[in-house]
Amino acid sequence: MSYLFWSRFHPRLIDVVYRNETFWETHRYKLLRERTMLHSLALVTEGAGLFELNGNTAALAPGVVFQVWPGCSMSITTTPEQPVLFYSVQFRYCMLEWEGESASARSCEDALPLPVVSSYPVASPIRDMFESAYRSWRGKTADYEWQVFAQTIQLLRRLTDGELRHNTSDEVGDRIVGQSIEYMKAHFKEPIGRERLAGLLSLSPAYFSTMFRKLTGYSPTQYLTKIRLDEAKRLLRTTRLPVADIAAESGFADSFYFARVFAKETGLSPSEFRRS
Template structure:
């Protein structure tokens, strides 16, 4: 699971549609297929009724109620229904950028890959719950009340995140991923102590170079960045809930140099620790 991708994923919803019999009749003479030589829009879909198939660049995938599927950008795709009744589904047209933020500056990147780091088809387990979320998104888009685009983005992000989690759960048996998750838990319990990469690689039982590569792939950041995030989260809690001095807070969360702690804290939160305490 490429969490580094999803930590930068910034979508924009272009349209939300409900596809039914009229859609199929408008697509082909037989009224059962929709073909695209090269998809011009990114499309994310959820099947609510019927069954069918989606073929992407020659690879065929079955669809049924509860299937989430998408068209990779600029790909040859065909979707068809195989049930007696036309397959019905919600369709979200969207685009996205990849946003990188280091605390002081933002970089906006165009995606280099045509596909999301997800399977073309994912079968959800909680079909009713997922259907409710898709209907909420559809209704929100149709009503177009104040802030509907912002709310649609939030809903769509939540929906994509559910699919991401399902995919991650199905791959939970992967030994390397489990080793990295174990290391992340170790950091959460030992953040106040000095933590070296060699020690963390030992916890994961991986070589140092491979550990660093896989940690970023699973966690979405480097081990050092993750340690800093955990320490700063704990520091924020202490600043808000305790009477410890800034220097004492720094040492409590693993920073031996209070001045360095203050610089790191300010670069990540936008204000020094003392100001944050008053905010």
């Protein structure tokens, strides 16, 4: 799972609803959308039903989380005896990217990098998060949009953590990538290439780089540069060392290259960052 996706993910909340018995009576126990318009993340709390998305079907029961995204053919069917009740957070999202002082946003209609349908314990914290988001949205306090935005981000973090725990290959990748990052943090002043990192983990450089990028969204070299830049920011804030010395202390052999990379990342020169 790429953490870069979530670091750039920015939702615009549209509605938070609870589909209850009255809703199903009104819709005669069938919800049909020939083409969905919004993203929706939902949690079933009671009852039973059948979820169909783009021709694929899944059973709905308490604890099931499912997602829908724009452009899908969707239906949910249930019965008067056991109507399927669920919370649904409806939203659009864009991918927000920064480069120096400039930001760009790209609207997305793709599914979230989560399973379409997954199951969690009925009494899990995920239910509490959906309920809190629904209460906040209904409460309409002055800061309700910010509250639900934060609750949605926490909910997605919980869902991604749960997915990682159920995915053995991601666990292995997390461990390998985590070990390489710890090594970078301890040795960032030294020349470090992907061959050195891969060798420490007994992996081929190509396989290591592919796994690293898949999980972080960055190449090993790009990630090392981020670590070095964070150290440079710390030194600029806390010392009066000359910029050339800070570059060297942060692992940059060339102070001019350091200044260019720093400005591209922050939109400020090292001296401007220090004054700010």
